[in-house]
Amino acid sequence: MERGAIDVGDLAGPFDLQATLESGQSYLWNRADGETYAELHAHGGDAWYETVVDPIPGVTDERVAVRVRQDGGVHDGTLRWEASTDAEPLLTHLLRLDDDLDAILDATPDLPLLERAHDAYEGMRLTRDPVFPCLISFICSAQMRVARIHGMQRRLRETYGDAVALGDGTYRAFPSPEQLAARTEEELRDLSLGYRAPYVQRTAEMVASGEADPFDAADLPYEEARESLTRFVGVGDKVADCVLLFSLGFLEAVPLDTWIRTTIEEYYPDCERGNYAETSRAIRERLGGEFAGYAQTYVFYHLRAGGE
Numbered sequence: 001m002e003r004g005a006i007d008v009g010d011l012a013g014p015f016d017l018q019a020t021l022e023s024g025q026s027y028l029w030n031r032a033d034g035e036t037y038a039e040l041h042a043h044g045g046d047a048w049y050e051t052v053v054d055p056i057p058g059v060t061d062e063r064v065a066v067r068v069r070q071d072g073g074v075h076d077g078t079l080r081w082e083a084s085t086d087a088e089p090l091l092t093h094l095l096r097l098d099d100d101l102d103a104i105l106d107a108t109p110d111l112p113l114l115e116r117a118h119d120a121y122e123g124m125r126l127t128r129d130p131v132f133p134c135l136i137s138f139i140c141s142a143q144m145r146v147a148r149i150h151g152m153q154r155r156l157r158e159t160y161g162d163a164v165a166l167g168d169g170t171y172r173a174f175p176s177p178e179q180l181a182a183r184t185e186e187e188l189r190d191l192s193l194g195y196r197a198p199y200v201q202r203t204a205e206m207v208a209s210g211e212a213d214p215f216d217a218a219d220l221p222y223e224e225a226r227e228s229l230t231r232f233v234g235v236g237d238k239v240a241d242c243v244l245l246f247s248l249g250f251l252e253a254v255p256l257d258t259w260i261r262t263t264i265e266e267y268y269p270d271c272e273r274g275n276y277a278e279t280s281r282a283i284r285e286r287l288g289g290e291f292a293g294y295a296q297t298y299v300f301y302h303l304r305a306g307g308e
Contacts (some may be wrong), residue, residue, distance in 0.1 A: 001131065001167045002086055006079040013101025014074035016123030018045035020095060023301040024146045025246045026127040027137040027153040030173060032067070037147040041305040043121055046070060052157075052164045052173040053130060059093045063173060065166035066090060074123030084166055096125045104251075108288045108295050113267055117295075117302035126297060127246050131214045132207060133174040134247035139203060139234040140196050141242070146304075148192075153190040157181070180204035190294040199234025206232060218248045223277070225250060237276045245293040254284050257302050 008015050021029050022042040030036055032048035048069045055061050066083040068091060081087045091097050101123070108114055129137075132151070140152045152176070160179045161172035180188075181204040188197035206212045212232065217225040225248070229240035238257055244250035254260060256276060264271050264283055271282035287295040 001082055001084065003080070003082050004086065004088055005081070006088060007093065008070070008072070008077040008079065009075065011097055011101075012099070012103070012223060013105070014123035015070075015077075015079075015095070015097065015101070015125060016043050017049065017068065017070040017079065017095070018047070018073045019043035019121045019124035019301070020127065021049055023121070023124055023297065024216065024304065025297060026129050026134075027150045028129055028133050030154065032114075037150050043124070044074070050169075050171055052161070053090060053094070054172050054173060054176075056090070056093065056130060058066065059108060060085070060090050063164060064090055065164045065171045067166070069240065082167065084164075092190055094128055096128055101125060104291045104294055107291055109286070111286075113229075113263070113299060113302075114287075114295055117298035118218055120302050120307055121298060124298065124301065126251065126294060128249060129247045130174070130175060131218075131243065131247045133236070135203065135214050135229075135243050136174075136180070136200055136231065137241075138231075138239045138242040138246075139199050140193060141239065142234075159191060175204075177204045177207035181208040184281075196234060202233040203235070210232075212244065215248075217244065222250050222252055226253070237280070241280070245297075251291050251293045252284055252289060253293045254280060254287060256283070257300070258278060259300045263299055263303065 017201055022037055029049045029051045032050055046069055048067050050067045052065045054063050064084050066081060066087045068079055068081040071078045081091060105118055137153050141149050157172040157174055164171050180200060183201055185197045185201055186201055193200060214229060217228045220228055225244055226237060226240045227233050229243055238251040238255045241253045241255035245253040268286050271279060271286055273282055274280045284292040
């Protein structure tokens with residue numbers, strides 16, 4: 001097992017591990033104390049977070065078990081990690097430590113709601129999750145609270161994922177497309193996936209068979225990429241936007257979930273255009289265009305945690 005540390009002060013902008021991992025973007029990390037998503041207003045904590053990541057082209061050629069925690073503040077803290085290999089490149093990728101967060105927020109419009117959200121969750125960054133687990137996570141997200149979405153993904157890992165050792169601990173990888181495609185709808189329903197079970201099974205089957213690859217969307221223009229992802233069973237425009245934003249790096253994507261539609265209704269009603277595509281274009285422009293997805297995520301978390 002290897003250990004290391006990343007100085008938050010060396011990053012371009014602040015960083016808050018807990019806000020990043022418990023803001024509703026990612027469901028692939030577990031808090032070692034078992035309290036993932038237990039807090040509505042989660043930020044600034046120092047708990048260990050754990051995950052297993054399969055090979056990512058250009059980042060790692062091997063499956064990596066990794067644990068990370070943050071000591072200290074969002075400007076001068078330290079990210080301490082333990083992993084089966086050098087985890088710094090992987091954590092940089094997954095947690096977008098290479099983003100210039102100061103520049104991104106400077107490029108965001110001066111809107112009072114955004115300023116309040118930025119102040120409430122200083123240092124929150126977007127995630128860059130592996131695409132297949134991200135796709136399955138958001139297929140499971142329909143009409144679900146974040147804690148229940150996380151519970152579904154945890155049960156999928158614990159039931160069907162490979163065991164990976166790290167030091168004295170054993171962690172579970174997210175099931176591969178082949179592992180999930182081999183499951184029956186009834187087996188997945190037994191894990192409380194409900195009506196999402198056949199969507200998960202069929203989407204996994206599409207990926208496992210080579211019928212479709214969600215990573216293909218990464219090379220397309222944004223709106224074409226969103227349309228490409230809707231090929232998968234259980235994926236509409238909103239889920240597609242989540243995958244584009246939280247996995248494939250389309251930082252302009254603004255998923256129109258319940259919280260963002262409420263934001264439009266209460267704060268920016270002129271952005272409502274009567275259909276997803278046109279409303280999406282309007283709110284993206286209002287939130288700054290290129291980095292509108294960052295603004296969306298801050299607003300989503302701020303309002304979900306009770307902010308105004």
